[in-house]
Amino acid sequence: MSEYDLSAYLSVFLDEADEQIQILDKEILKLEKDPFNVKIVQSIFRAAHTLKGSSASMGYEKLKQFTHHLENVFEHIRQQDLTVTTELVNVLFESVDLIKQMKTAIVDNQLDAIDTTRGISALEKFMPNATNKKAANLKKPFELEQYQKDILLEGLKNDYYSYEINVRLSDDAAMKNVRAFMVYSALSEKGEIIVTNPTVETMEQDETFDGRMQFDILSKTEKDVLEQAIKNISDVSFTSIDLLTEDFLAAPKKLEEAAPNDDAALHTQLKVTPTIRVDVEKLDHLMGLVGELVINQTRLVDVRGRFSEKDIRHEREFDVLNEVTNQLSLVISELQDGMTQTRMLPIEQLFNRFPRLIRDTSMKANKEIDFEMIGEETELDRILIEEISDPLIHLLRNAIDHGIEDQETREKSGKPAKGKVTLCAAHEEKQVVIRIQDDGGGIDPEKVKRASIQKGLITEAEAKKMTDREAMFLIFKSGISTAKQITDISGRGVGMDIVKSHIEKINGVIDIDSIVGKGTTFTIKLPLTLTLSIISALLIKLSNRTFAIPLINVLEIIRIHKNDIQKVKDQEVGVVRGRVLPLIRMKEHLGIEDSKAPNPKNREFVVVVGFADKRVGIIVDKTLGNQEIVTKSLGSYIGTPPFISGATIMGDANVALILDVALVVTKFGSEMIDLPHLIQQSEAKQMDQLVTFKVGQEEYGLDIERTKDIVPVSSITRIVDAPPEILGIINLRGNTLPVVDLRKRLKLEVTPYTKKSRIIVVEYEQRDIGLLVDEVKQVVKVDRFDETAEVQKEANGSQLVKAIQQVDDRTVLILDCDEIVSTIEFHNFY
Amino acid sequence: MFLTKDKIQLFESRVFLEHLNQLGMQSVVFSIDHQMYSVLIEQIVEIVRVPIITSVPGIDPIIEGVINLRGNIIPVVNLHRRFQLPIPEKHKKNRIVIVDVNGENIGLIVEEVKMVTTFDEEDIEPPHHQAIDEDVFTSFAKYEGQVIGVLNLHKVLYHA
Numbered sequence: 010m011s012e013y014d015l016s017a018y019l020s021v022f023l024d025e026a027d028e029q030i031q032i033l034d035k036e037i038l039k040l041e042k043d044p045f046n047v048k049i050v051q052s053i054f055r056a057a058h059t060l061k062g063s064s065a066s067m068g069y070e071k072l073k074q075f076t077h078h079l080e081n082v083f084e085h086i087r088q089q090d091l092t093v094t095t096e097l098v099n100v101l102f103e104s105v106d107l108i109k110q111m112k113t114a115i116v117d118n119q120l121d122a123i124d125t126t127r128g129i130s131a132l133e134k135f136m137p138n139a140t141n142k143k144a145a146n147l148k149k150p151f152e153l154e155q156y157q158k159d160i161l162l163e164g165l166k167n168d169y170y171s172y173e174i175n176v177r178l179s180d181d182a183a184m185k186n187v188r189a190f191m192v193y194s195a196l197s198e199k200g201e202i203i204v205t206n207p208t209v210e211t212m213e214q215d216e217t218f219d220g221r222m223q224f225d226i227l228s229k230t231e232k233d234v235l236e237q238a239i240k241n242i243s244d245v246s247f248t249s250i251d252l253l254t255e256d257f258l259a260a261p262k263k264l265e266e267a268a269p270n271d272d273a274a275l276h277t278q279l280k281v282t283p284t285i286r287v288d289v290e291k292l293d294h295l296m297g298l299v300g301e302l303v304i305n306q307t308r309l310v311d312v313r314g315r316f317s318e319k320d321i322r323h324e325r326e327f328d329v330l331n332e333v334t335n336q337l338s339l340v341i342s343e344l345q346d347g348m349t350q351t352r353m354l355p356i357e358q359l360f361n362r363f364p365r366l367i368r369d370t371s372m373k374a375n376k377e378i379d380f381e382m383i384g385e386e387t388e389l390d391r392i393l394i395e396e397i398s399d400p401l402i403h404l405l406r407n408a409i410d411h412g413i414e415d416q417e418t419r420e421k422s423g424k425p426a427k428g429k430v431t432l433c434a435a436h437e438e439k440q441v442v443i444r445i446q447d448d449g450g451g452i453d454p455e456k457v458k459r460a461s462i463q464k465g466l467i468t469e470a471e472a473k474k475m476t477d478r479e480a481m482f483l484i485f486k487s488g489i490s491t492a493k494q495i496t497d498i499s500g501r502g503v504g505m506d507i508v509k510s511h512i513e514k515i516n517g518v519i520d521i522d523s524i525v526g527k528g529t530t531f532t533i534k535l536p537l538t539l540t541l542s543i544i545s546a547l548l549i550k551l552s553n554r555t556f557a558i559p560l561i562n563v564l565e566i567i568r569i570h571k572n573d574i575q576k577v578k579d580q581e582v583g584v585v586r587g588r589v590l591p592l593i594r595m596k597e598h599l600g601i602e603d604s605k606a607p608n609p610k611n612r613e614f615v616v617v618v619g620f621a622d623k624r625v626g627i628i629v630d631k632t633l634g635n636q637e638i639v640t641k642s643l644g645s646y647i648g649t650p651p652f653i654s655g656a657t658i659m660g661d662a663n664v665a666l667i668l669d670v671a672l673v674v675t676k677f678g679s680e681m682i683d684l685p686h687l688i689q690q691s692e693a694k695q696m697d698q699l700v701t702f703k704v705g706q707e708e709y710g711l712d713i714e715r716t717k718d719i720v721p722v723s724s725i726t727r728i729v730d731a732p733p734e735i736l737g738i739i740n741l742r743g744n745t746l747p748v749v750d751l752r753k754r755l756k757l758e759v760t761p762y763t764k765k766s767r768i769i770v771v772e773y774e775q776r777d778i779g780l781l782v783d784e785v786k787q788v789v790k791v792d793r794f795d796e797t798a799e800v801q802k803e804a805n806g807s808q809l810v811k812a813i814q815q816v817d818d819r820t821v822l823i824l825d826c827d828e829i830v831s832t833i834e835f836h837n838f839y
Numbered sequence: 840m841f842l843t844k845d846k847i848q849l850f851e852s853r854v855f856l857e858h859l860n861q862l863g864m865q866s867v868v869f870s871i872d873h874q875m876y877s878v879l880i881e882q883i884v885e886i887v888r889v890p891i892i893t894s895v896p897g898i899d900p901i902i903e904g905v906i907n908l909r910g911n912i913i914p915v916v917n918l919h920r921r922f923q924l925p926i927p928e929k930h931k932k933n934r935i936v937i938v939d940v941n942g943e944n945i946g947l948i949v950e951e952v953k954m955v956t957t958f959d960e961e962d963i964e965p966p967h968h969q970a971i972d973e974d975v976f977t978s979f980a981k982y983e984g985q986v987i988g989v990l991n992l993h994k995v996l997y998h999a
Binding site: 301304 | 898
């Protein structure tokens, strides 16, 4: 094979080698638990054999030789003259590691530099003896027909032993045919020969007969007696006698067929679907075309939207447009999914490596681990699978080494002695979410703080101000380790730093949840694919301009009251879920002028974005909703402007810019902002939400907990002989409910309702009651109604108002819902 | 990208124009602040009306922003800003001349496209070393008593 040919096959070889190495890892792990399972041995043997075969055909002599030795060991395990011990398993794993090394070396063209002698001698130690080793290799495949198996099985049932006997005559033996016949007749004296290989004719007559024979016999004779009988024949150099078990014989034919030389059978355990290899460039091109389709589809939807707003004279044409647009959207989204799928692989590929990793790590750490994997079938981009590998290995090792406590500690705290580590992957909202969960000791924020102070990463004062959550995130800083001692697995404090940078690289987000004494969960969110130019994005407005924020980075959208925004070191911050969040006025950083007067509203829209371990809140004027967008580069002429990662084309054919979340977050999120008094303040404040509305001149409020719905006034059916406060009944989604005129109830002048009038539906004694108000103003968050306001109740002279609240310089009377409705007689209305 | 009818026509016309170019220098003449400039037609991809331009914060101020040209994002340069001329009101005669420089399509906002013409060889002069800042002109052409500067797009677009 020429050099060129080889390189063309290299990737095929590497893929195959990967597959076989994975099988080896997986099956050896199984073998350790179930050393006598013939099926496992078979599949290990096959994997080793394939590796040997393919490396030989690629001309990798070193790899071939080594796998050859490995194969021999497996052969002996198969022959059951080698017992599977932990020691052996360790050596086997080391051998697999060496194969991995060699594989890497092949890529780097460094195969010659690898020393296999130690590996080989480690393996050879387990060989029963030298001659056996040599002979085992000489054995030929031996296939049993079903009827022969049936005979052997039948024999087993009738208390016969079923043996497989390998005999080899010395190479220099004269008259091999005659010797063979002697062996044959010796065996036939002891039992029933069911099958021979080669055929008896070959043995007795063929000049080229090489002296290797295999017999399957049924006999009542003991094994050593048989062996002795064969050895008595001169010039026999090697004998092996194996007892055939029922399991082996009863195994499905498929496995039986999978004799070592049968390459086709090597994939029996793998799901085989016909595949073709496609150039990635071709896929990219197709993906680009799908992108064009998506753009045009959004434009079509946009046009349809504008049509539907108009008074349509061509209703039927519009219906067609509507139908076609919907159909097209469906097809395009399916096409897009399909294209994405072509680059996706199940994460199983990666996960399969972990049981082995867990075994090794837990052995080294001397801990018993119950490891569970969930969602191996979850698919993601091939490139992402490679990129996420290192972070996951780190996190898993950490979980075992630092997370899970030693047995003594666990027992003391009433946990099962075996630590539990769960690795879980799933698709959530066009993202891949991977969780690593352990039931260990958790991350102690105090320890992290202390370590960080020691390393000079934060000051004592800073540490004091930090929340626990913030402290936990310090572990992502370089050099932080809370491990009491550095083991050779982990604890040097470089790991989490690397985890973070890897996740940043693939635009992921990482989060920690940890409870001291209970355990830790790391959550990693990843985009489904990296190379894909079609992404989901949140569209927002800054002044009158539209920007897109990749949805993968959007954690939540919240509203923060202006009064809750504080300034720390010239940086505006707000407190969100116990974390101080830097708030970024993107407009200022982008130099966008306000089109209107400054926001008259009291609360700001904040889009909380995350990138790896950092979070910031971007203050926006408006959110427009989610949309699939096709990302486009701004081109080399424009270069890379700050905070802008690219552009996309909107439905109205205009260009919108995509915010570079990574940059925004790393720039503004890195400043450590910690104001515990701020947090405490806002956490201490028990916030209530109010619905405020107008009745007459005054503004009133109701606790939002009590309101179920706010609906415009439809037709109110008047009821005869009803209490004066009750205006009538309405039908709300199939339920009839009475409507109380609040004007009447508050003893105000009754006026007819207007366009602004609303019915607020409240619940009272498990019944719905509507309250007619003049106008609903807003929903506001207020501090829990304070006692001082309560005092004024009497001064107010009314039982209906339970508190008075200041909302943005306005006085809002908070009504006591129960007071209002409890005095009215409702029973006629249900 | 799909080949639109426009593109095919454009392609055909370009083949034709290249042929023309061998005969003389076909140029597109346009005005900026009432002054005439020209660009060799072989550097021009197409001429379009001015769509909505999306400005991009934090970039070279001569770049007005980006436009969508059949699904491609094209940067648009404001030549008034480039030549430090007063920015005029928008006018319906304004056009964007899309040029190909270094394999990238870039739009130039011009006040009005005047004509496509071939300058006679004898009417073309090399740039005289006059006061006009850098050498943004490759040459000057005399046309009906006017002097038209032929732009050196490299110098115009990639100014220091």
